[in-house]
Amino acid sequence: MVQCLEGVKHLLSAVVNCCDSEIYKQPGGLENPEALARETVFSVSEIEALYELFKKISSAVIDDGLINKEEFQLALFKTNKKESLFADRVFDLFDKKHNGLLDFDEFARALSVFHPNAPIDDKIDFSFQLYDLKQQGFIERQEVKQMVVATLAESGMNLSDDVIESIIDKTFEEADTKHDGKIDKEEWRNLVMRHQSLLKNMTLQYLKDITTTFPSFVFHSQVDDT
Amino acid sequence: MQDSSFLNAFDIISHFSGFDLSGLFSNNGIHIISEMYISAEYPRKIIEKIEEVAKEEGMKVTKKEKGIRLLGNFLVMVEINRLTEELVMVEVKRRGLGRDIWKEKFKPQLSALIYQSERQVRR
Numbered sequence: 001m002v003q004c005l006e007g008v009k010h011l012l013s014a015v016v017n018c019c020d021s022e023i024y025k026q027p028g029g030l031e032n033p034e035a036l037a038r039e040t041v042f043s044v045s046e047i048e049a050l051y052e053l054f055k056k057i058s059s060a061v062i063d064d065g066l067i068n069k070e071e072f073q074l075a076l077f078k079t080n081k082k083e084s085l086f087a088d089r090v091f092d093l094f095d096k097k098h099n100g101l102l103d104f105d106e107f108a109r110a111l112s113v114f115h116p117n118a119p120i121d122d123k124i125d126f127s128f129q130l131y132d133l134k135q136q137g138f139i140e141r142q143e144v145k146q147m148v149v150a151t152l153a154e155s156g157m158n159l160s161d162d163v164i165e166s167i168i169d170k171t172f173e174e175a176d177t178k179h180d181g182k183i184d185k186e187e188w189r190n191l192v193m194r195h196q197s198l199l200k201n202m203t204l205q206y207l208k209d210i211t212t213t214f215p216s217f218v219f220h221s222q223v224d225d226t
Numbered sequence: 227m228q229d230s231s232f233l234n235a236f237d238i239i240s241h242f243s244g245f246d247l248s249g250l251f252s253n254n255g256i257h258i259i260s261e262m263y264i265s266a267e268y269p270r271k272i273i274e275k276i277e278e279v280a281k282e283e284g285m286k287v288t289k290k291e292k293g294i295r296l297l298g299n300f301l302v303m304v305e306i307n308r309l310t311e312e313l314v315m316v317e318v319k320r321r322g323l324g325r326d327i328w329k330e331k332f333k334p335q336l337s338a339l340i341y342q343s344e345r346q347v348r349r
Contacts, residue, residue: 114247198237201240
């Protein structure tokens with residue numbers, strides 16, 4: 001009987017300690033900012049400030065402590081009417097658990113990549129996955145064209161098919177060093193190291209100032225951050 | 227001009243699309259409006275036109291390596307990059323309070339310089 005109880009106790013403690021991410025599912029509570037700070041580029045106060053942003057976004061449509069796709073779109077575009085091939089792709093990359101919802105853990109870890117101090121390798125990885133629309137481990141010419149056309153359409157810009165084709169030709173000439181019609185991770189990395197401006201959208205300067213733009217965290221702070 | 231100094235397909239995709247997450251922060255007064263145009267004009271001519279309007283509006287003008295910076299009640303940054311032999315990409319980023327001077331004064335003046343392709347894109 002005693003052994004049975006011990007077993008149950010071990011089982012329960014294993015479940016409780018399972019993974020840090022379980023802790024954030026409790027609405028209204030940021031239980032362990034230190035753990036997240038350790039595993040991301042953010043400081044503890046940045047995590048707390050980020051949590052304020054998360055609460056705002058996640059309560060926009062359904063107040064459940066989670067961000068669904070509609071709330072994500074609303075936060076990005078101020079309207080849930082705009083469908084963006086890319087906002088979808090970004091959401092999917094944030095949504096590591098693939099359950100259509102972002103909890104704070106997923107939100108913070110993904111945004112960490114966009115911090116100015118994040119390692120460039122993380123930005124290279126994320127951007128590669130972003131553009132690899134069909135998730136085949138390489139970027140195809142057809143995917144590139146699809147993204148270029150969608151981008152131009154979104155911005156109201158107008159280019160003839162010939163011009164678009166020639167731009168893509170030149171891009172592949174430079175990037176596709178193995179000449180197999182696809183851009184793999186290594187070729188992507190080489191291209192980006194030569195043209196670092198291609199990673200411009202992988203850095204959000206705002207993340208460095210986040211503690212000043214979300215000062216309300218000061219009143220909830222559990223940590224004396226010196 | 228060397229081919230590799232032209233914008234490539236990923237420049238288009240990364241600079242100008244909904245990959246820009248800065249929208250997440252724009253409720254807090256940090257709201258940057260970003261617009262892009264394509265032109266078959268020489269960059270020099272585009273900058274001259276912008277400068278002309280800026281001076282009329284009493285804005286402070288600073289020339290930059292690839293563009294121009296204007297300061298009035300709105301801060302406007304214009305950067306021009308070559309896309310092909312014939313075409314350039316004009317990127318305008320602005321933020322400010324009150325009257326959107328770019329929209330009201332500059333855009334109408336520049337509309338003649340914007341490239342309109344006649345042929346449809348094959349998808």
